[in-house]
Amino acid sequence: MERPKPDETADRAFTVKVTAGVIAIAVAIWAVTFLVLPVIDVRNAGIDSWTAICRAIGIGSPSPPSSPSAPTVPVSKVAWTDLTMDLLAAGDSTRGEAMAQETCQACHIPNGLTADPETIPSITGLSPRALFKQLRDMRDGQRPSDVMSPMIADMTDRQFADVVAYYGSLPMRNSHLRNLKEPTAAAMTLATKGDTARALPACDSCHAATAGGPLEAPTLTGQYPVYVAAQLKAYAGASRNNDIYGRMRGVAQKLTDSEIADLAAYYNAPQ
Amino acid sequence: MAVDEISTVRSERIWTYAMVAVAAVMLVAIVHAGIAQHFGTPSNSIETVDPNTLHLAGEFVSENLGTRVGLDGKITTRVVTTQFAFAPDCVVVPQHMQVTLRAASPDVLHGLMIMGTNVNTMVVPGYVSQVHTVFDKTGEMLMPCHEFCGLGHSQMVARVRVVPLEDFQPDEQGRVSCADR
Numbered sequence: 493m494e495r496p497k498p499d500e501t502a503d504r505a506f507t508v509k510v511t512a513g514v515i516a517i518a519v520a521i522w523a524v525t526f527l528v529l530p531v532i533d534v535r536n537a538g539i540d541s542w543t544a545i546c547r548a549i550g551i552g553s554p555s556p557p558s559s560p561s562a563p564t565v566p567v568s569k570v571a572w573t574d575l576t577m578d579l580l581a582a583g584d585s586t587r588g589e590a591m592a593q594e595t596c597q598a599c600h601i602p603n604g605l606t607a608d609p610e611t612i613p614s615i616t617g618l619s620p621r622a623l624f625k626q627l628r629d630m631r632d633g634q635r636p637s638d639v640m641s642p643m644i645a646d647m648t649d650r651q652f653a654d655v656v657a658y659y660g661s662l663p664m665r666n667s668h669l670r671n672l673k674e675p676t677a678a679a680m681t682l683a684t685k686g687d688t689a690r691a692l693p694a695c696d697s698c699h700a701a702t703a704g705g706p707l708e709a710p711t712l713t714g715q716y717p718v719y720v721a722a723q724l725k726a727y728a729g730a731s732r733n734n735d736i737y738g739r740m741r742g743v744a745q746k747l748t749d750s751e752i753a754d755l756a757a758y759y760n761a762p763q
Numbered sequence: 764m765a766v767d768e769i770s771t772v773r774s775e776r777i778w779t780y781a782m783v784a785v786a787a788v789m790l791v792a793i794v795h796a797g798i799a800q801h802f803g804t805p806s807n808s809i810e811t812v813d814p815n816t817l818h819l820a821g822e823f824v825s826e827n828l829g830t831r832v833g834l835d836g837k838i839t840t841r842v843v844t845t846q847f848a849f850a851p852d853c854v855v856v857p858q859h860m861q862v863t864l865r866a867a868s869p870d871v872l873h874g875l876m877i878m879g880t881n882v883n884t885m886v887v888p889g890y891v892s893q894v895h896t897v898f899d900k901t902g903e904m905l906m907p908c909h910e911f912c913g914l915g916h917s918q919m920v921a922r923v924r925v926v927p928l929e930d931f932q933p934d935e936q937g938r939v940s941c942a943d944r
Contacts, residue, residue, distance in 0.1 A: 693847035693915025
């Protein structure tokens with residue numbers, strides 16, 4: 493069949509109509525989102541219409557609503573700024589090892605054992621960020637410790653970065669198989685699934701070896717059960733409170749004593 | 764099958780009308796949500812905040828969170844969404860009053876919503892999310908995180924307690940918290 497000759501007049505009229513239609517819709521949407529809705533929002537935002545329109549197109553920075561800011565006593569002064577991250581990245585484990593031999597190893601033995609499991613945690617293989625946060629908090633007073641705080645009072649952040657690079661590079665404590673108990677079903681559930689009814693996230697979502705969660709969350713795998721239980725109780729009673737935004741206090745307060753004991757045992761078990 | 768010019772043009776026209784109708788319906792829906800249901804655009808409150816130092820100083824320090832009646836009488840509820848909890852995990856708000864909810868995240872992308880209200884926003888690290896709302900019914904409602912934020916996401920939920928205005932008694936600093944009640 494021969495292709496019919498295109499009707500150029502009709503085509504042009506159609507093109508004009510469609511183009512006009514598209515432009516009309518674009519203008520209508522632009523007007524609604526940049527003019528109408530911002531002006532309507534003004535009734536709540538406490539700003540005038542002109543400011544609202546300017547902000548809708550990205551001009552002008554709003555000031556927060558008037559509210560007196562409370563006096564701040566941060567539960568931890570550690571912040572994961574670029575400065576802190578660069579400092580940790582520059583941590584030198586060779587210098588750290590020398591420092592550890594001088595100061596740390598009497599209690600925190602490089603094979604992962606410690607002099608007193610209840611008060612001295614196994615720190616080998618922990619993330620440098622987790623260790624750095626606790627060292628800072630112990631030195632700066634947010635997690636005061638009779639032994640640690642005076643011992644590290646004169647250490648600099650750079651020295652901390654070196655020491656944590658060293659301990660972070662060591663293998664984790666290998667739980668002694670003879671001492672292991674089978675974790676209870678309740679502990680397994682709490683650690684791997686959490687408890688939605690109590691808004692308890694799974695412990696493993698932050699504390700398993702490859703978990704996400706807050707950067708300072710330590711891996712608990714292989715930690716001494718007596719130490720884990722003691723820290724959970726300290727959080728629950730708020731005698732330890734250097735967790736930012738109460739993330740651990742909130743969790744620990746919801747746990748029963750038997751759950752604490754079970755969870756501590758769970759993390760000592762090899763997974 | 765051959766298609767003649769007339770039927771091609773007719774087909775194009777039908778589809779053009781259909782697409783215009785779809786765009787128009789969407790536009791009407793947006794306008795309706797914005798005007799009648801007050802689903803605000805975020806654009807009038809684009810505010811940036813440093814997520815790394817959120818806990819050190821400024822509006823979102825722990826002491827400043829929760830519901831507070833400002834000196835100007837405006838009610839503001841501030842929450843921090845963090846892995847994997849809301850801080851605070853329970854807030855009190857009055858019934859039939861304008862409440863401004865302000866949220867910030869120190870770590871990753873979170874979100875929050877309160878069922879049956881217009882409160883539904885993402886909380887993006889680096890920005891303050893702000894929603895204005897009025898709670899019509901008293902009672903306790905759940906405010907879950909609705910943006911996947913990590914392995915503990917499904918347990919991340921806060922409670923919102925809506926109380927009659929006469930039971931909404933701020934302390935001398937203008938605060939009202941779940942613990943006082």
